[in-house]
Amino acid sequence: MIAKLFRRSAWMLMLVFACVPAINGAQMAAQPALAVRALDGKTFNLAAERGKWVIVNFWATWCAPCIAEMPAISKYVTTHKNVAAIGLAYDRSPRADVMKFAKKHPVAYPLAQLDMDHLPRGVEMPAALPATYLIAPDGHVAKRFLGPIDANMLDAAIAAPHAPSSAANEP
Numbered sequence: 001m002i003a004k005l006f007r008r009s010a011w012m013l014m015l016v017f018a019c020v021p022a023i024n025g026a027q028m029a030a031q032p033a034l035a036v037r038a039l040d041g042k043t044f045n046l047a048a049e050r051g052k053w054v055i056v057n058f059w060a061t062w063c064a065p066c067i068a069e070m071p072a073i074s075k076y077v078t079t080h081k082n083v084a085a086i087g088l089a090y091d092r093s094p095r096a097d098v099m100k101f102a103k104k105h106p107v108a109y110p111l112a113q114l115d116m117d118h119l120p121r122g123v124e125m126p127a128a129l130p131a132t133y134l135i136a137p138d139g140h141v142a143k144r145f146l147g148p149i150d151a152n153m154l155d156a157a158i159a160a161p162h163a164p165s166s167a168a169n170e171p
Contacts, residue, residue, distance in 0.1 A: 030140055031141075032046060032122035032123065032135070033047065033121060033122045034056065034120055036088070036114070038110035038111060039098065039099055039113065046086075049135075050137065050138070052082050052084050053082060053083045053084070054083070054085065054086070054134070054135040055077070055083065055085035056085075056086055056088065056132065056133040056134075057088065058088050058129055058130060058131040059091075060129050061097065061098060061101045062091070066129055068148060069149055070087070071107075072149070072150050072151060073109065073149070074106075074108040076154055077109050078108045083158075086110055086112065088111075088112055089111060089113040089114060090116060090126055090129060091113065091114075092116055095113060098113045127146070130145075130149070131144075131145070131146055132145040132146075134158070142160075143157040
């Protein structure tokens with residue numbers, strides 16, 4: 001009985017630590033270059049979104065906090081014309097399962113599945129899910145979030161003063 005309880009507790013702890021914020025978190029290049037093929041077959045290119053705020057959100061089909069925040073991100077994108085988003089499935093599930101998930105949980109922004117063994121340049125493995133990067137209109141990472149985000153957090157991050165990227169300071 002105790003062994004069964006211990007195993008169940010260990011699994012619960014693993015699940016919690018997989019979905020809660022990590023201390024050091026995932027890292028992304030100061031000015032990430034990201035181009036991925038979305039589940040709809042179109043290419044999402046971060047450089048093409050310059051001039052807008054961009055939410056880069058790492059999620060997985062099995063991550064309850066990720067699933068819970070998706071409607072808030074979707075609503076934020078539809079109500080803020082100067083904001084775009086990309087959802088990056090950091091998930092080893094078969095592509096068909098991720099596609100089925102996307103149909104069951106529709107959002108107003110593109111979703112893409114990452115090859116976890118060959119991440120796009122400028123993107124590193126997230127330490128926890130969900131992990132979200134807010135990219136400023138000049139292309140620099142303005143804010144990193146670990147754990148679920150909401151509209152208030154995004155509003156505060158966008159309203160906060162941001163140091164311009166080094167590219168913005170070049171002649």
